[in-house]
Amino acid sequence: MTVIFSKKCEYGLQAVLYLAAKENGDVIPVDEIANKLSIPKEFVSKILQSLTESGIVYSKKGKSGGFALAKAPQKIRLIDIVAAIDGLGMFNSCVLGFPKCSHENPCPLHEKWGTLRSNAYDMLTDETLDQLKAKTLRKIQNL
Amino acid sequence: MTVIFSKKCEYGLQAVLYLAAKENGDVIPVDEIANKLSIPKEFVSKILQSLTESGIVYSKKGKSGGFALAKAPQKIRLIDIVAAIDGLGMFNSCVLGFPKCSHENPCPLHEKWGTLRSNAYDMLTDETLDQLKAKTLRKIQNL
DNA sequence: TTATAATCAGATTATTTTATCTGATTAAAT
DNA sequence: ATTTAATCAGATAAAATAATCTGATTATAA
Numbered sequence A, B: 001m002t003v004i005f006s007k008k009c010e011y012g013l014q015a016v017l018y019l020a021a022k023e024n025g026d027v028i029p030v031d032e033i034a035n036k037l038s039i040p041k042e043f044v045s046k047i048l049q050s051l052t053e054s055g056i057v058y059s060k061k062g063k064s065g066g067f068a069l070a071k072a073p074q075k076i077r078l079i080d081i082v083a084a085i086d087g088l089g090m091f092n093s094c095v096l097g098f099p100k101c102s103h104e105n106p107c108p109l110h111e112k113w114g115t116l117r118s119n120a121y122d123m124l125t126d127e128t129l130d131q132l133k134a135k136t137l138r139k140i141q142n143l
Numbered sequence C: 001t002t003a004t005a006a007t008c009a010g011a012t013t014a015t016t017t018t019a020t021c022t023g024a025t026t027a028a029a030t
Numbered sequence D: 001a002t003t004t005a006a007t008c009a010g011a012t013a014a015a016a017t018a019a020t021c022t023g024a025t026t027a028t029a030a
Helices: A007-021 A030-037 A041-053 A078-085 A110-126 A129-141 B007-021 B030-037 B041-053 B078-085 B110-126 B129-141
Strands: A057-060 A066-069 B057-060 B066-069
Touching (some): A007 A041, A007 A066, A007 A078, A007 A129, A030 A066, A110 B110, B007 B066, B007 B129, B030 B066
């Protein structure tokens, strides 16, 4: 199976996009997120906990607690979430798995893949949560 | 961990590129491939066996046996190897893991990711083993 | 024809990733 | 104060992926 993001990262991105879409100051319980997005509750809970440590989301404990964004959606880029969960390894390791792949000692796909990868990186760096709010809202409606 | 190709697929691509680079009619034993590429012998052996079933490589049993390409390197595209090992799932499933992601019901990244993904697909479809021979030879020297 | 060197096939193990469970802690509301 | 509804923390289980082991089969070459 070929994969881009791990399940953990997919879920994390979905959950944070969800928080951004419903952004209005107050926190959202994990139950709602898990139900709406059909993600195992304990799993997405763990992911949001770790994103709390990364400073991307804020958590409020106790009754009527839940999660919210830790900062303005304009300041959260998709790459931040990916970096926090999966790391940025895919953006600087060899697509063919060759060791010591570099400009000096390139693999057969080094240049061509490098271009594609850098486009992907740029996209994830350009996109912030606020820019995706409308599209996320529409998607959430149709789940 | 974010991943593009599975380890199986990386190894498979490496091994087939190796066969193409050393192409001269006769078969190459798995031992040589595994040693040169630092891949566990039994593992790459299994992978090459499955690529034999897919019609991409040819295997010769018994003493002085080994593996070779099953057809001309001009006729083997990288996408064929990826399709045989990992499948083409990543090229038609949602990058964010949303269900029923489609043009009618797109995820927030549907268009932008679609473009990147389609570029990657085109690249893997354009590149054939013969085109990569020189670069592969150079890489193999420096392992 | 026998020894040898290779693939083949299937089972097993190890590791990583994904998912679940249990109980503790926290804080709001009654 | 007590109940309640939530996160938090750590252990455990399940599933998928990666790697290894064992022995059988095959075919070359002495």
